[in-house]
Amino acid sequence: MKVLTDRLPDDTAFDVVVVGAGGAGLAAALFAAIGGAKVLLVEHTAVVGGTTALSAGTTWVPGTTHATEVPGNDTVERAAGYLDRTVGRQSPKAMRAALLANGPAAVAHIEANSSVAWRACAKHPDYLSEVEGSTLAGRALEPLPFDGRLLGELFPLVRPPIPEFTVLGGxxxxxxxxxxxxxxxxxxxxxxxxxxxxxxxxxxxxxxxRGTRLVMGNALVARFLHSLSARPNVTLALSTSVDALHREGGRIAAVTLAQGGRRHRVDVARAVVLASGGFNRHPQRRAELLPGADPAWCPGAPGHTGAAQDLALAAGARLGTTDAAHAFWAPVSLRQRPDGTTAVFPHFVMDRAKPGMVTVDRTGRRFVNESTSYHRFGLAMRADAPQRVPAFLVCDADALRRYGLGMVRPGGKGLAPFLADGYLTEGRSLDELAGKLRIDPEGLKATVAAMNGHAAAGLDPEFGRGSTDYERHMGDASLGGANPNLGPIATAPFYAVRLVPGDIGAATGLVTDDRARVLGDDDGPIPGLYACGNDMQSVMGGVYPGPGITIGPGLVFAYIAARDALGAAPAPASPTFHEVTP
The missing domain is CATH 1.20.5 (Single alpha-helices involved in coiled-coils or other helix-helix interfaces)
Known part of the structure; x- marks a missing residue:
């Protein structure tokens, strides 16, 4: 692979140009390169990986051989029914059929021809585990750890993880x-x-x-980069953007690259694949689709400007629609770092669903099942933003020591800096905590009293916390309580962090067909133009049925796009789908 960090490519023609070097773009470039194409991978920022590098890297693909590594009941047919029941009319069933029909082949093909590799977690449930067709394990694939030293001088090109997700300086x-x-x-x-x-x-x-033992999304991105580096038919152009798409003879036949005031035209023989990460940092589209969501609350990578989508729209493409959500959400907490940047910490796993935790609004009352998926949690916050933004994640001293709280590590030590800058709020009593948070103290005390009663009974009659397999997996069964998600909030002092809804990825994107071809206003494909990842309208339609439902489809539709562009037919859709309105 040729890497260009401060100049545009000398070549004037490529078979495939991929726009964006996040997870989906890296996959599209690698699939095309494996197929023998001369590939140009264009990345707007100075590093690769996008939001995938910041994520857990979980890749949701049903029906792979990895599903047999763990106990479970995963099949493509069960997954089809599960998506029908959870996603239903929010996405075309032909798109879901293409995902499921091609998913196992995509994983097998890339693992056989590169250093990209996954394993199935022993237990990693679908988020809507109460729905028929869900599984407890097998669909959520975890990238194998990777030794970053194997990248040599390319190691600095991997986007570093969120610093607050690391320990001991990286x-x-x-x-x-x-x-x-x-x-x-x-x-x-x-x-x-x-x-x-x-x-x-x-x-x-x-x-x-920083450390070179890479895990989660960093491991997946590093494996993509390592695999591409071994292929001489790939050029990676960093700090470069695509400034124009040229439609000639009815198809996208060329692009104009821009870098530091310089421009360069490249002819494209086969395809332009858009995988630039979606609209989350596009100023106008964000305001239209995500009203009230401060851009500072987004924990995603900075390159997701939607500029590539603008080029596609100018070429005749259109954006999709959904009744569910235009973005995927998670509760996040904010803290200013010493260098003046803002740390945006997604509350995915470690705290909110655990015993001894409760989330309240300005009235001191609960409004959500704290053990639900982070997407549903975020949607609940946005449903009544004036009352619920910020929300307050409250715990007692025992829970803080056991699980930590956001950026505060477990153990209960080193609290002074977090208290000093206001990230963490402490109260010797619930009244004092409520006063510092400026929320209703009577409401908070009543909520905590009710939660302590729920913990003793092992049931949450208000929101059903701990009632599904997924929710119980998020709890802590080691405490031996009647409900792994419930525990007393009784040991002073009491603590809280403020939560706001952060968008972690785009659901609304360019409309494509089941071959990842971008469609125009007439529902016909725009020849030579493909989209995958968050540039493509989500096959989940704004629903979040399981871990890794952005990275998994991004990988599979990258595979479909590369095969179609190079003249190989995608796999036939074998599962039988039934239209079910969720």
Whole structure:
């Protein structure tokens, strides 16, 4: 692979041009390169990985051989029914059929021809686990850890993870690592695991600005980059944008690249694939589709400007519609870093669903099942934003020590900086905490009293917290309580962080057909133009049925786009689909 960091390519023609080097764009470039195409991968920023690099990297693809590695009941047919029941009319069933028909082949093909590799987690439930057709494991694939040292001089090109998701100055950890670190003094196995991590990180820091043991989304991106680096038919142009799409003879036949005031035309023989990350940082479209959502609340990568979508719209494309949501959401908390930037921390796993935690609005009352998926949590906040933004995630001293709270690590130590800058609020009593938060103290006390009663009974009659397999997985069964998501909030002092709804990815994008071809106003494809990832209208239609439902479809439709552009037919849609309105 040829890497261009400060100049435009000398070549004037490529078979395939991919716009955007996030997860979907890297996949599209790699699939096209594996197919023998001469590929140009164009990235607007100076690094690769997009939001995928900042994420857990989970890849939702039903029916792969990895599903047989874990106990479960995953099949493509069951997944088809599950998507019918959860997504239903929010997306065309032909798109869902294409996803499921091509998913296993996409994973098998890339694993056989590159260093990209996944494993199935022993337990990683679909988010709507109460719906028929869901699974507890097998569909959510986790990228294997990767040794960043194998990238050599390319290692700095991988977008670093969110700093607050690392420890000890850049050491990446996943769920398994966190559990071992928390048990370092209680288990010989955990002590050995944690010691290996710490020694490796110490050695890394002698020669690297951060740890080179990559996990989650960083591992997936690094595996893509490593695989592309071995292919001489790929050119990666960084800090470069596509300034124009040229439609000639009815098809997209060329692009104009721009970098630092310079422009360069490139002819395209086969396809332009748009995978630039979606509209989340597009000023006008964001205001139209996500009213009231401050751009500072978005934890996504900075390159998601929607500029590539604008070019497609000018060429005759159109945006999709949905009755569900234009973006995917998560509760996030904000803190200013010493360098003046803002840390945006998504509350995915570690705190809100655990015993001893409760989320309230300005009245001190609950408004959501705290153990539901982060997307549903975010939607609940936006449903009554004046009352629920910010919301307040409240816990007692025992829960803070056990699970941490947002950017505050478990253990209950080192709280002073968080208290000093206002990220964390502490009260010796619930009345004092409510006063500092400026919420109704009577409402908060009544809510906590009710939660303590729910914890004793093991049932949440208000919102059903802990009533599904997914929710119970998010809890803590090790405490031995009647409900792994419920526990008393009783040990002073009490703590809280403020939550706002952050958009973590676009659901609304360019309308495509089941071959990933961008469609025009007449419902016909625009020849030579494809879209995948968050540039494409989500196959989930704004619904969030499972972990990795952006990265998984991004991978599969990248595979479909590359095959179609190079003349290989996609797999036939074998599952039988039934229209079910959710």
């Amino acid at each position: 050491m990446m950890v996943d769920r398994t690592d966190i559990n071992h670190l928390l048990s370092i003094t209680r288990s010989w196995q955990s002590f050995r695991h944690a010691t290996r991590l710490l020694l490796r990180h110490g050695l890394d820091r002698l020669s690297h600005p």
